[in-house]
Amino acid sequence: QVQLQESGPGLVKPSQTLSLTCTVSGGSISSGSYYWSWIRQPAGKGLEWIGRIYTSGSTNYNPSLKSRVTISVDTSKNQFSLKLSSVTAADTAVYYCARGISAAWYNWFDPWGQGTLVTVSS
Amino acid sequence: EIVMTQSPATLSVSPGERATLSCRASQSVSSNLAWYQQKPGQAPRLLIYGASTRATGIPARFSGSGSGTEFTLTISSLQSEDFAVYYCQQYNNWPSFGQGTRLEIK
Numbered sequence: 762q763v764q765l766q767e768s769g770p771g772l773v774k775p776s777q778t779l780s781l782t783c784t785v786s787g788g789s790i791s792s793g794s795y796y797w798s799w800i801r802q803p804a805g806k807g808l809e810w811i812g813r814i815y816t817s818g819s820t821n822y823n824p825s826l827k828s829r830v831t832i833s834v835d836t837s838k839n840q841f842s843l844k845l846s847s848v849t850a851a852d853t854a855v856y857y858c859a860r861g862i863s864a865a866w867y868n869w870f871d872p873w874g875q876g877t878l879v880t881v882s883s
Numbered sequence: 884e885i886v887m888t889q890s891p892a893t894l895s896v897s898p899g900e901r902a903t904l905s906c907r908a909s910q911s912v913s914s915n916l917a918w919y920q921q922k923p924g925q926a927p928r929l930l931i932y933g934a935s936t937r938a939t940g941i942p943a944r945f946s947g948s949g950s951g952t953e954f955t956l957t958i959s960s961l962q963s964e965d966f967a968v969y970y971c972q973q974y975n976n977w978p979s980f981g982q983g984t985r986l987e988i989k
Contacts, residue, residue: 798978808927808970810978823977824884857926864933867974869917871938873926 763788765858765874773852773881779845783858783874790839791816796861796868799832799843801854802876809854813861813868814841821867848881855879885909885973889981895989898961904984906954906971915975918947918956921983922967930969931956958986 769781783797790797798813812822814832822830826845834841845852855876861868886909896902906916914934919927929938931947934954944959958965966988971981 807982808972808980810980821977862932863915863974865913865915865974867915867976867978869929869932869972869974870919870927870978871929871932873928876926 763860763872765860765872767856767858767874767877769877769879771878771880773848773879774883775849775881776847779843779848779852779879779881781843781856781858781877781879783841783843785839785841785860789836790834790841791836796863797832797834797841798859798861798868798870800857800859800870800873801852802857803851803854811843811845811856850881853879853881885912885976885979887971887973887979887981889969889971889984891984892982893985893987895987896961897989898963900961900989902958902961902965902986904956904958904969904986906949906956906981908952908954908973911951912973912975914950915973916947916949916954917972917974918945919970919972920965920967921970927970961986963988 773779796813799811814820829846831844857876859870859873888907890905916934918931921927935947968983
């Protein structure tokens with residue numbers, strides 16, 4: 762059974778770069794036709810898709826965040842990562858990684874990691 | 884961007900009764916719609932994909948219907964563990980979520 766686990770700093774200063782890693786266990790990140798996504802949720806609010814990566818390295822990003830987001834994959838470590846630059850307080854949220862599955866071009870998500878809270882504050 | 888609108892924002896239902904949650908898309912998403920359940924402090928859990936297909940391990944009391952722009956999640960007989968927040972998500976274009984419906988005990 763595939764499981765995902767986010768890791769990274771819980772506190773980031775404004776204008777700096779937020780960096781998170783998702784470690785996939787219970788299966789190879791390269792097996793199957795899956796996409797690997799990042800999704801975030803500000804406290805008490807809804808969910809926002811940030812972007813995704815395929816194990817080939819192909820990426821797609823939410824247009825509203827595209828200029829600040831980079832998602833990469835390390836298949837040797839069974840991990841994928843998120844970098845979000847020039848952060849502000851509006852980027853404070855719980856960040857989830859998730860496996861994307863679909864018969865269409867884009868994905869539904871299953872399973873999800875447990876989430877990690879990132880706070881942007883000086 | 885495809886905007887997903889869920890209604891109502893909060894639904895109060897008694898255990899054992901039926902709950903009906905609605906989700907509307909700002910443009911057609913065909914059947915490319917999923918539903919998730921989220922409990923406090925937990926990640927969302929996939930319930931339904933393809934508008935009506937239950938995910939693995941999801942009880943039969945959960946059912947989804949609809950296509951195009953109008954979708955419904957029905958929980959036929961509410962159990963105590965079903966009280967949570969429910970989100971719809973379209974994946975016909977880059978993914979977007981509704982703002983959620985909070986299902987609370989009446």
